[in-house]
Amino acid sequence: MKALAGALALVLPMLLQPAFAATEQQNKMATCNKDAGDKKGDERKAFMKDCLSSKPKVSEAQKAQQDKxxxxxxxxxxxxxxxxxxFMSACLKKG
Structure with missing residues (x-):
């Protein structure tokens, strides 16, 4: 019984991970769909393609931290x- 519980503890997080990814995609789809508004036909198709393929925007603070x-x-x-x-701790703290 303990072996089964241990196996479930290892496998369960892996089973839940795809559901999380699907939720992110669903959220992105809902946002793009809302932003598309009244667009129709080819205009809507092009907008949705661009919107769904776009990467999240990186803020200036995040960019500065990445560069540092x-x-x-x-x-x-x-x-x-x-x-x-x-060294890394001291270097990253420099302002």
Whole structure:
């Protein structure tokens, strides 16, 4: 019985993951559908294609953080373990 419970504990999260992905796609579809408004025919088809294939927008703060991470990561080359962790922490905190 314990083995079955253990197996379910390992498998259950994997079974639920596709449902989450479908929900994200459904939310995107609903948003695009709402934004399409009164568009009809080819105009609506083109709008929906662009809307559904677009990637989420990255804010300026997120872009700055990504750039800082790339820069610090490049500077940390050759460092490993605690030395790298300490360096990255200090580098990312620099303002």
């Amino acid at each position: 991470m790339k820069s610090c990561n490049a500077e940390a080359k050759g460092k490993t373990g605690d030395e790298r962790k300490k």
